Amino acid sequence: MKKFYLFLAVVMLVLAGCGQTNESTEQVEEQEQITLKVGSLIPPMTEILELVKPTLAEDNITLEMIVLGDNVQPNEALASGEIDANFFQHVPYMEEFNRNNEASLTPVTPIYFANYGVYAKEYDSMDQLPEGAVVAIANDVSNIDRSLSLLAQHGVITLKEKEDVYYTQNDISENPKNYQFEEVDLLMLSRMYDDADAVVMTPAYAAPLGLTPKSDALVTEGVENNFAITLVAREDNVNSEAIQKLAEAMTSEEVKTFLEENYDETAIPAFE
Template sequence: MKKIVFLIMVFCFAAAGCSQAEDRTEEPKQNEKEVTLKVASLIPPMTEILDLVKPKLAEEGIKLETVVLGDNVQPNTALAAKEVDANFFQHAPYMEQFNQSNNAELVSVKPIYFANYGVYSKTYKSIEEMPEGATIAIANDVSNIDRSLSLLAQHKIIALKEKKDIYYTIADIKDNPKNLQFKEVDLLMLARTYDDADAVIMTPAYAAPLGLTPKSDALLTEGVENDFAISLVARKDNADSEAIRKLAEAMTSPEVRKFLEEKYDETAIPAFK
């Protein structure tokens, strides 16, 4: 009888031990909390890349929410105000301009792709065909004025003075053989000037709705030897967080590279190895 009681007690303790072990095994799952990352963006392929990495991040316990905004100012103001956790729409010089103007501390986390800047004309087949005094439309923010002038100088269409400040300005043009005139317009309005200006300098994202690509239609292109890669941007206070790090890893994965190379060819050139 004592032996039977002893066996029953052993069984009960064993069962209780298993139950506690099972509870300990399940406990982390019950306590795990999903992290939500809000990322502000504008247009494809930026938004498409964010959509592409959502399933991978979900496996890591990160819920990615893409916040699509209507202009190229809101993503930075929202990030600085901590309304979003990161943004994906700009290159580092544009971000630095925002920091200087707004006493902000935005940080470039990872360059993702080069949006191949190009010169497009509805009327002329080459820069050489353009007449003296022709008008070229360029974006009106200081970083993209710098970028546009640098592109023209790269191809020796104009010559620039030695750079003494962070950005080139129109005043830094020292040689302009064709006496080109520059019309500065809002970045989001560039495509609308295509019908009126003699030429427009813009990224593939704004050329694409017009049916234009750098490879087929641009008179001049920029290439990848520059600091203008479209980058994942966060704040100084969260740029080193695990969630942002995992987002950066997902956005520079072989899957993203394959997506860019297959769908966007040289209009969005991967900036990561």
């Protein structure tokens, strides 16, 4: 009888141990589930993030997309740790935020080139723009630089040799037709299409107006530049496994095919 009770006690201990092991395994599995918060603004950025969600889920990463209302919030939220990454900007814009806010935002990988262009409601070519025409451009320093560089690339204006990080209107050395450059908030550019003679903007802001670079832009930028829309994280998390998995998913053949089939020349893949 003593042997039976001893045997029963051993069995109970073993079963208790198995229960603890299962409990421990479940806890580990639960810990491996990661939620990645990524801030973004508009398509195709938001569509790309939606597209890669299932891929990340296979690695136990839940992608939570936070759609924000302007082009300032995503960087503020990332710098403060409210989100883990953002996807809406090019590197020069990010660098300007870092300089102004003593932040340590860090590029992860470029995703696509948003083909910058000049659009006009009443004119079909730059030559048709009248003397003194009002040209609307974004008012942040990186996009002022980008807009002026695009116009200089096509001989519309001439710029001095760059002495600072960015070109400003003070760097215009020749403006033969005396164009007036009106600087407005990035999100206001599409609204200026009715009010200004021309607007310099990305396809994301031209698309709601039914405009595309190939069909409607007077001149375009192309891909020989450092303005690719880029996945951005922070210095403290850029090398984390979750962020690197996100970068891998966003530079997949699936994303490349999606851009080529749905956005053609308006969002040109920046990766092979």
